[in-house]
Amino acid sequence: QQQVKQSPQSLIVQKGGISIINCAYENTAFDYFPWYQQFPGKGPALLIAIRPDVSEKKEGRFTISFNKSAKQFSLHIMDSQPGDSATYFCAATNTGNQFYFGTGTSLTVIP
Amino acid sequence: DAGITQSPRHKVTETGTPVTLRCHQTENHRYMYWYRQDPGHGLRLIHYSYGVKDTDKGEVSDGYSVSRSKTEDFLLTLESATSSQTSVYFCAISESTSGNQPQHFGDGTRLSIL
Numbered sequence: 001q002q003q004v005k006q007s008p009q010s011l012i013v014q015k016g017g018i019s020i021i022n023c024a025y026e027n028t029a030f031d032y033f034p035w036y037q038q039f040p041g042k043g044p045a046l047l048i049a050i051r052p053d054v055s056e057k058k059e060g061r062f063t064i065s066f067n068k069s070a071k072q073f074s075l076h077i078m079d080s081q082p083g084d085s086a087t088y089f090c091a092a093t094n095t096g097n098q099f100y101f102g103t104g105t106s107l108t109v110i111p
Numbered sequence: 112d113a114g115i116t117q118s119p120r121h122k123v124t125e126t127g128t129p130v131t132l133r134c135h136q137t138e139n140h141r142y143m144y145w146y147r148q149d150p151g152h153g154l155r156l157i158h159y160s161y162g163v164k165d166t167d168k169g170e171v172s173d174g175y176s177v178s179r180s181k182t183e184d185f186l187l188t189l190e191s192a193t194s195s196q197t198s199v200y201f202c203a204i205s206e207s208t209s210g211n212q213p214q215h216f217g218d219g220t221r222l223s224i225l
Binding site: 097 | 151161169217218
């Protein structure tokens, strides 16, 4: 059973546009929600993370929006660039050891 | 980048053979993890370690064993490899599990079992 559900599976965005990736979870005990970015042949790298006591966190062009009541969180990439083309994973944990990952979103930004 | 080295980076082997993957870290982090990554499944935890000789199972541990005899090394062993274990394997490390510390990943080992 997938603990964290991620959508869409793939996403194509024009350069300068906004990329939005969504994740949903069921376990209300989760208290840490990171997003990872992965390029081909590389391991996932932490992009940005949020705790459920805030509704939004912004770092540069990347923003996490968190809706605790709906048990959903999303990644927004503003002014998307071709260099943002990668696979993005959301994740959740409540123990710090067992991270549950979404199935990934392949983002392509067209010049 | 976190100092994590996985070896080998690529391996092709036959069904029924034993396989050992190595993860080496230079960060002196206490926690180490092994994941597998498969299309449609994301990353799934196989085993993790919370100290030398201290390990525990993750959600997909069947068919895998691990050992950690030194802080810097975490080994993943497939005792008798099966084709279903063809995957990309990632090692991750974490300084702590308190305060929600992130996990940092190596660049993976691509394992093909024929």
